[in-house]
Amino acid sequence: MGKQLFRYSEDNKAKFLESDNITFNDGSVVTPEEIWDYLTVEGPVKYPGTYEINLSQGNRDSRDETLPTSLKTHYLSLTFSARMEKAKKNGKTIAFIQGGQAVDPYTAADTIALRPFLVGQWYHGREHGNDIYKSVLRRKQSKETAFHDMSFEACQTGGYEHVQVGDLPIDVVAPYTVLRCSDVSYGVEAHRHGPNKDVKLINVDFPMRHQADKPWAIEYFARNLKKLVKTLDEARGKKTTEDDLWRAIRLHNEGRRLGTELADLWWSTDIPPTNSDDRNSLVALANLDMHGDVQASLSVLKEAKKIIAERVKNGVKGHAVTDNPKRLFILGSCVGINESRSEDAGAIVVGKDDQWSHCTSLVEEEGDPYYNLAKATLEYPYEQSIEKRAQWTIEQIRKSRADGVIFIHNWGCNTQAAVSRPIVDFIKRETGIPTYIHERDLHGLRDEQEQNRVNAFIEML
Amino acid sequence: MTISGNYFAGVDVGSLAAKSVILKDGEIFATGLVQSGVNSVESGLNALNLALETAGLKKEDLTYIVGTGYGRVSAPYANKAVTEITCHAKGTNYLHPTVRTIIDMGGQDCKAIRIDPDGAVVDFAMNDKCAAGTGRFLEVMAGVFKVKLEDLGSIALSATDTVPMSSTCTVFAESETISLVARGEKPENILNGIHHSIANRIAGLFSRVGIESDVFFSGGVAKNSGMKTAIEQALKVSIVKPEIDPQLIGALGAAVIARNFAKKEGLWV
Structure with missing residues (x-):
């Protein structure tokens, strides 16, 4: 029996065609008409899995087709792999970084910075025609291979595996190495001792416990950022100037400001203006690295802010959002819940701390750009001590008016596993909000067990 | 036998056993307990049918059915699905307030x-x-x-x-x-x-x-x-x-919740 696929309705086409273009880093533009054609003709053939109506993977039989930016993030996601191939062919430098870091210096050095998730998306997007089940199996296979080659005790090492075996033409492995992920140390070590010596490695090191109040710590990290830029320059054969870095900082600050303004707008009303999935995919644009093209992310984010403002003004409720849903705040790295099923159970995701704290940390735009960037990075609230992180999280929870907090950590994400309990205990003690901790298997077929717990938590709320 | 009254059923399909409880007028009227098989729909139905048989009822006599346990998502016979955490809470409270x-x-x-x-x-x-x-x-x-x-x-x-x-x-x-x-x-x-x-x-x-x-x-x-x-x-x-087989508590809670849903939806006054 064939899989049932979602189709965008022609009824919404005329309205969508009135929306904005997407502008890319290389100055090229894609029109709403081209996006529509891709999403309705090419997309379903290449990536049927993302159109599959399959509750266990979180797809709905309908989406918010009246939210143009929802279609555009879908488009950027589906075209990601092909765009990376094209960028590489055109001589663009590509760096493998880790999650939870801003990418200003990479943008300054005209380099595409890809987190582990995006590296996986590039690799898996090369193969067409897969349904959801086959896609999940492919991702699981990558993880299992990485377990074999690196370690079973780490979570998201699939990206390093793709670099090691030469699946993808990555130019440099260049993560900030003391940020949140324990798997990054496994990956870096595996790469250091691995077979693929063609891909350069640089650790952008900074002091333990961040110590943003100590000038020597900021200066030490700023020196490391300079080394990073120098390494990227060697890879691309061109020098990055301080003006380039200032431009990148201003550009990313614009993304960060738009992202936080969008989140504030979304939180300002009792009627959620979008569903969880749309909210998260729009707010996630704030770091501008999500789709491998900072300008594309920025143009969709600008349009999204206008639309959300309009929706808030007119009291529009997001597609498939129930009346008075229980508001959930999700904590943890590289995690999320099955949003559509949780909405069906009467909840909505109103915020996540993952990838969020560096969006709320603006970089000062006067002085030494390296120093400012280092200072902002060392101040990321998510990376601070448990108490400081928890206090910042409480601020976000209060702003979002969340009813409950779920902390999820992946198997092998040792940092998050260690901090989950004290953080939720702190939040519970300070706010009285119910909390729940859940450990999961990355890319596992564990939907029912996890959803059972999430639904029980929603019922409890 | 003439059937009268309102009957509410809870079906709890777990990984090892499927259980069912039928409530009538606020009392436990019948129960069923079978081993779970690979097919969770079938396991749930077997447990429900066992309770129906014991009670001398047909499925159509039931006003409302709530499914729970890991098999609750594959329970086409149920009007609603609720997690077993909520059901164990309700079932326990029903027997031991x-x-x-x-x-x-x-x-x-x-x-x-x-x-x-x-x-x-x-x-x-x-x-x-x-x-x-x-x-x-x-x-x-x-x-x-x-x-x-x-x-x-x-x-x-x-x-x-x-x-x-x-x-x-x-x-x-x-x-x-x-x-x-x-x-x-x-x-x-x-x-x-x-x-x-x-x-x-x-x-x-x-x-x-x-x-x-x-x-x-x-x-x-x-x-x-x-x-x-x-x-x-x-x-x-x-x-x-x-007071009863503790393995049946989840199904009992589901039956209590079924009664509450029926009342809320105007199916039982």
Whole structure:
């Protein structure tokens, strides 16, 4: 029996065609008409899995087709792999970084910075025609291979595996190495001792416990950022100037400001203006690295802010959002819940701390750009001590008016596993909000067990 | 036989057993308990049909059905699905209104649940990824000693000593058990140690949600007297004696919730 696929309705086409273009880093533009054609003709053939109506993977039989930016993030996601191939062919430098870091210096050095998730998306997007089940199996296979080659005790090492075996033409492995992920140390070590010596490695090191109040710590990290830029320059054969870095900082600050303004707008009303999935995919644009093209992310984010403002003004409720849903705040790295099923159970995701704290940390735009960037990075609230992180999280929870907090950590994400309990205990003690901790298997077929717990938590709320 | 009145059913499809309870006029009218098979729809229906047969009812006589347990998402016969955490809370509160803390141990998970006087869940914690501390763990141990699962508890209670055991992992514990047997430890002392190791694991869950009297023990493992004693010792509490088979509590809660839904939806006044 064939899989049932979602189709965008022609009824919404005329309205969508009135929306904005997407502008890319290389100055090229894609029109709403081209996006529509891709999403309705090419997309379903290449990536049927993302159109599959399959509750266990979180797809709905309908989406918010009246939210143009929802279609555009879908488009950027589906075209990601092909765009990376094209960028590489055109001589663009590509760096493998880790999650939870801003990418200003990479943008300054005209380099595409890809987190582990995006590296996986590039690799898996090369193969067409897969349904959801086959896609999940492919991702699981990558993880299992990485377990074999690196370690079973780490979570998201699939990206390093793709670099090691030469699946993808990555130019440099260049993560900030003391940020949140324990798997990054496994990956870096595996790469250091691995077979693929063609891909350069640089650790952008900074002091333990961040110590943003100590000038020597900021200066030490700023020196490391300079080394990073120098390494990227060697890879691309061109020098990055301080003006380039200032431009990148201003550009990313614009993304960060738009992202936080969008989140504030979304939180300002009792009627959620979008569903969880749309909210998260729009707010996630704030770091501008999500789709491998900072300008594309920025143009969709600008349009999204206008639309959300309009929706808030007119009291529009997001597609498939129930009346008075229980508001959930999700904590943890590289995690999320099955949003559509949780909405069906009467909840909505109103915020996540993952990838969020560096969006709320603006970089000062006067002085030494390296120093400012280092200072902002060392101040990321998510990376601070448990108490400081928890206090910042409480601020976000209060702003979002969340009813409950779920902390999820992946198997092998040792940092998050260690901090989950004290953080939720702190939040519970300070706010009285119910909390729940859940450990999961990355890319596992564990939907029912996890959803059972999430639904029980929603019922409890 | 003439059928009259309003009947509400709860069906709890777990990993090892499928259970059903039919309520009539606020009383337990019939129950069904069968082993779960690979097909969870079929398992749930078998349990429901068993209760219907006992009651002399047809499915059409039921006003409302609520499905729960891991098989609840594959329960086309049910009007609604609710998680078993909520159902165990409601079922326990229905029978024992003074209970505020529930330990539920089923085939593949264990839960620590705190409830309020109305039977609403206040907090809960569950085991995450490992079978240690579940019915499956005890099944493995029964296999190691080649004894019946239902005899494990009484054998443990006959112990003269408690051998400290690992509660980290089923596989570790199995290997540890085999080593202990090879060293000549008495099986009853090892089994006693196993029960206490599970109880310790459960005590860890309660460090998250807290304990308030009265305390109730539900789920299939609650029939194990050795487990009950070990938990009482680990938590320093006295467990309330169940009025019905504790394995049926989830299904009972589902039936109570079915009655509430029927009332809310105007199907029963």
